[in-house]
Amino acid sequence: MTIWPDPERKLIARYIAGLDLRTKNSPIYYRQALNIFQDVAERHAKLDKDMLVAWLHVSPGRWATTTRLHRTRIIDRFLDHLEEIGAIERNPVAALREACNIKQCMPVWRALASSDPDSALAELYQPRPFGSVLGKMMAEHVTLMRNRGYKYTAQAVRLWRLDRFLQLNPELQDQPLEVMLEHWSAAKTTRNHPNECEKLKRVLAKILRHKDPSLPPRRPDPSPEKEVARHWRKPHIYTPADVRRMLDIARSYPSPRAPLRPSSIYTMLLLSYCAGLRRSELARLDLGDVDFQGGTITIRQTKFHKTRILPLPDSVLDELRSYTQARRRAGGSLDPRSGLFWHEQRGDRYTKEAVAWLLVDVIRRAGLKPPRGRTGPRLHDLRHSMVVNRILEWYEAGINPQDRLPFLATYLGHRDINSTLVYITVTQDLLHHANERFRVLGVPCLNIGPEGRA
Template identity: 60%
Template structure:
């Protein structure tokens, strides 16, 4: 059976081979960090599978005097991922950082590593301790309700976050444990004075009412209060409709996006913008696309199991297909995985696909570079407004072609992945050009009626 630490460094070499590091100098720093950690473990180890927190602390203290904190934390995370690899290989029993993260319910490994660097690690770890999920007096009720709704086919991810936030609030206020649920909700609603929080509390109250009604059918379901949602709707930002010139500017910036280490990124971002603008895809849909979903021969792209559990096959315009064809060629030259289930938008760091969060961060940065969005904050146009722009432009094209848009709305709803046209109507933003096209169409339709009416009056 293999053991670690090993004298020949085979475990470290095997780990580095499967990383596919994109920079030629990265293996040097990885080996430096991992070999220095292995030396500390070899000096302190007493049993073959032992890996304790003390060893990690000793390594951190030993190098804290030589490396800046940012460098030390970066290399400590390299060590942490290597420990996960050793656990998977069966060479050590557990990763102490992962154990501490589970014990203190910490959000990240970096928080644990910062605590271990403190002068009093135990006190620092206690300061980052988070409440266990669903550990409040209503925890079982909420957990069981989430499981029940998911068993019925709902994703129930947003609702789970409502429950999780309310559960943490209850754990932080144990004095509310004996109060009725209505009183708990009143205190939770008063915790934050924003309109969005009030609307979330109303939705949470209805979900809790359904959970209680399932346990006790005699309990009366809560009557919905539309006022909090109406208050939020009044604060909604008007969708921003990108002009053709702005879209061209965004595409040009994406093409020249500075990315010396990830050479595939500029054309990846360019293709993402093309699909967002030409096909109205959501960020999550872009992130979930697989290589097999693109059919250049048929000119289609398949969107699988997206919002409302819908899958759809979308025909694409010639410009979008050309962008996809160019991207796939560049992706092949970059030696990306060619298996059908590999992510369409792939990056070589960790040999993984782009997440929706990573896509949003890159595309928002392009908006800022174009001067369309302010340098900081959430104000200004959003990436999702590309989807609004797609709808408005599609309706404009129908008007110009003499087609009645109302007849085509069911097809547009299907293309967008909506349940019905009511969801699609939200995306129809009345622009000056759209209003002009509608007026011209009405004038053509009603001109003879107006002339007939004028003749009768004369």
């Protein structure tokens, strides 16, 4: 039984009183938006899509578009509250979101605010995962592989894309699997799509052989993957001078509202280059992961389910020590489980997206990457540069890099040495040192004596 709208509007008053609003004017804005919403609701028999559209048509005369979208968030949270306390049976926005099979409410509000809400909502519809004729078989395989301990994320995404394509093309549901895959291969013209189709065919062949072991194994086709690899963008190798310039820019990064941020960016960049850390590893670092006594930093459960303890140079430890002191003075939590890179305004750790944006912005400010776009050197190239510059140092010190590559692979968190070999980009300096080493070690072998010639 619904008890809203209530004529005395006590529910609105209680709801606003229970909110932890930051400014004095916020309750006024909330009360205004909710009262207008109830005025429209009282003129409709049901709390449904038509009522929401009517409120949105009333709103443009009062608020700008951006303000109206902000008010929809207020309304959405209020409807969730009414459903939670039993004042209404169902939040109509949540019901529309579930009907469209999407996760966010804002696209629903934008569709309702359009000139044709029904068509806009129809365009929002997303097929449910594994709802096609092959869906049950694919879902069972994903569950089986995950129960065996595999993450099985990329493979599941490929299967879901095919499943979604089949649901949006119901005329293919009764066709043989070969015909389905043929249409899926022709559905996109992107460069990577043939490689994705080849990987999908391998997974489907595995599923079918698991169900029927008498089927012959499928011979993989390596040509699509080779074609994609041929177009890979070559990594940019930052020179030590480039890294020093980026560190100087990070230390002086403009941030008047967050004084700790320049020091945070500087330390992130330092660990990214000196320790070869990924952006996700930087974001997941805890304060307790840094061991100043042992001179190490612990990277926990990252890619390939690995945890590794990395020794750090004394200079990097000194910078980390200075950063943690500045972090403490800025009011950062002293809990060892709190984020090492602490955000002053949010009171929480930086996300991996924020880490990537800040470090890429430093690369742009250093003039190494265009002001906008995805062209130019990447953040991940710092790991490539760390590998190449480390091998150059080994060459200059007279150390055989081949003997040290297994240690470097472990330091970077790779599964094996083959993953590390991908990071070795042949630069002119590296080629010069390799040629010189071959000349010193190989030329004596070519000096054949008279007895050898006889």
